[in-house]
Amino acid sequence: MKKANKRVIPGFGLSMGITISILSIVVLIPLASLVVFTTGMDIGEILSTITRSRVLASFEVSFITALIASLINAVMGVVLAWVLVRYDFPCKRLLDGMIELPFALPTAVAGIALTSLTADTGLIGGFFAQFGVKIAYTRVGIIVALVFIGIPFVVRAVQPVLEKLDASYEEAAGVLGASRTRIFWKVIFPEIRPAVFTGFGLAFGRCLGEYGSVVFIAGNQPYETEITPLIIMSELQEYDYASATAIALVMLLVSFLILFLVNLIQIRNAKILKGGN
Amino acid sequence: MKKNILSLTLAATVLLTGLTSVTGCSSDKGSSSGEKITLTNVSYDPTRELYESYNALFAEHWKEQTGQEVEITQSHGGSGKQALEVANGLEADVVTLALEYDVNAVRDAGLIEDGWVSEFGNDSAPYTSTIVFLVRKGNPKDIQDWDDLVKEGVGVITPNPKTSGGARWNYLAAWAYAEELYSGDEAQVKDFIKKLYQNVLVLDSGARGSTTTFVENGQGDVLLAWENEAYLSIQDYPDDYEIIAPSISILAQPSVAIVDGVVDDRGTREVATEYLQYLYTDEAQRIAGDNYYRPSNEEILKEYADVFNLNINLVTINDFGGWDEAQTKHFTDGGVFDEIYEKSE
């Protein structure tokens, strides 16, 4: 009970207990079985599986497209959240309501719809085809699909924080003569940075693992547009559980690392913020 | 405090497991009690209409014979994935999959006994199909045979044989042609296959994806497809496409088998056996023919001579030494299919 003096607020035992038990059943035990399954293989086998040139190429494809897509999402997400929180304009509620729609559409349907739009016979694809730009069946197509599925993460992470943010700060800064861009970078952005990172991290992780929509739009050419989840799927189709789980484990570790970094940054930020107070 | 956490963890765990088991019990038990019997047929994608008609026919037949009602639950999906699910515990009384290799995967999980291939007629393949070309109306690129597919400027659409069981037949059919052309010189055959796959614009993960790419999104000049699926496409767009039969193709044999581990457990062996056996009757064979599968019964097949091109020279999987050998040589990691995509350019 030594630490209890710090914990004035009640409910630590209850909330931790429930958190950890649900977490164990839904996440930890199933993930552990993946790890257990892989420990059955020897290290050399795992390494030779994950360093096959085609697998490495797929890591590259997945990583680059996910990174670009989540950067786009981070920027657009902040813009959207900003517009939705700070401005009044017609159809605002409508715009606000649209944000979650990508979640509700099954990813496969999203993939099919986006492909038919961006193929060179489609509405958007046809427009770009005039300039010799191909969207569907290239990496650009993959990025389009990933932006689609990732956008709600950033918007919905940033929006509540912006809403809570006191406008008086900026007003004060404005009165003091700071320019708007300066206010944004110096006053507002530090406040929403943790939320942006969270949204970015979640979107990035989700994009890395996305399968359903990407397989339709990607073209799936080995070395060019073949993503890692597709490789896992093809290993499964060959009943090669060992290779599939080995590659899956790599992806899992990468996701975990990304999230861990994001959380580190976020918690550090929270501390700085509190210290500032 | 510690005790507190522990007890709460326990309580929450009990609560959650209770919840899961309640929903577990409420889900269908599926045992064959009394007058009504249930049967689960795990099949692959485009067989739904075939089995929808067949299930009605069979239910009638079974009722006539035994006075028992039979209800058949269908499951459709990618063939390899379906096999994997059965191997992992999906309770299927019978499997009707796209290729022998997939049924073997269920066998390897210990659910189907060895020698299942000879259990039913015609290598346990009650209906067959083959690989044909679907081209745009008027055949603007004048594609007549496999060697036209490797010409420069021809865009080919076919699924990835590594993710789509059905697409392995496409690959093997091309291989059979090249083997004939170069009288077995493997280096040249590989070169031919490599050129063919260099012309592939989009390598979808499944047959349906490829069809969409070709039909809805207008990619490529020729789609390599199963005959029955090619017919489904021209059924929807009769004025836009035509089917070209190559000189050589492969006899695609979708396999059926009883899942011994499940039927013995559920006591449904008798009805499951009859279900698959009845597929070989004349009426059932005609249902297959109506759904653009080639009936295995020669007499019935002749009735459909105006639908199917019966002059294609069809090789079989045995010409490749059986599925296990073909799989190891061509499609496992580091096999020929990986080789032709090796980065040498």
Add this chain to the structure above:
Amino acid sequence: MHSESKGSKAVKWILIGISFLFVFLMLVLPLITVIAESLQQGFAVYAEAVADEYTVKAVLLTLEATVFAVAINTVFGLFAAWALTKFRFKGKKLLSTLIDLPVTVSPIIAGLIFVLTFGRQSPIYPLLQELDIKIVFAVPGIILATIFVTFPFISRELIPVLEAQGTDEEEAAALMGAKGFTIFRRITFPHIKWAFLYGIVLCAARAMGEFGAVSVLSGHLRGKTNTLPLHVEILFNEFKYVPAFAVSSILVMMAIVILIIRSVVEYIGKREKDNVR
């Protein structure tokens, strides 16, 4: 905000314009494509596909999975957010990373781990057989997978807000002798109301549309374990292009209904707040 200069007004409308363009191109157009495709062969074909016996069963199953996912994730989200933001303890970063992990796990891997844990290859499978509990390829598996993919959605929405709010108010209340639940209801909940609502909406929308993980776990038993997205996939694979889109449009409409409910709740809530003022 009252005295906006001309420059900032221009910025405002440019940002709003960008937002609308982005949302229209990336989110609305794909949806329009879905609806347009579904009506391609006229309303009769559409109605037939929607009223199909198996479609109705799929809708019910999807609703069941969604309700379970939202309920369990709500319980989890509230307790987890409370534990993570109101107390200091070792391993906090790790815990919060683990909570986020499911979102970034590829849906295929998510399905795979449940198959490995509860399927025939698993050491506990004989036990489950003995007890006649079916998890994989049955409804419980679908529910578990749905909970898994939406796992952090509610806690993720709450944590940034609670973090920004700090612990001062709760500590004060606790020192004055208030009980845990009272503190939560009177002090914490008003702060997180809107974030909580966003979380539920996000969770419900994502739960309805989940495809990858559920597809690995369901077994596709027609009328028994087919959710709406799976039914769409099956129709699509059966060369039933138009009905597949018709069934997808049900999902779109379900999502729209949820979003409308959210807007109404939000509207009423905000009006009450203004009245109090």
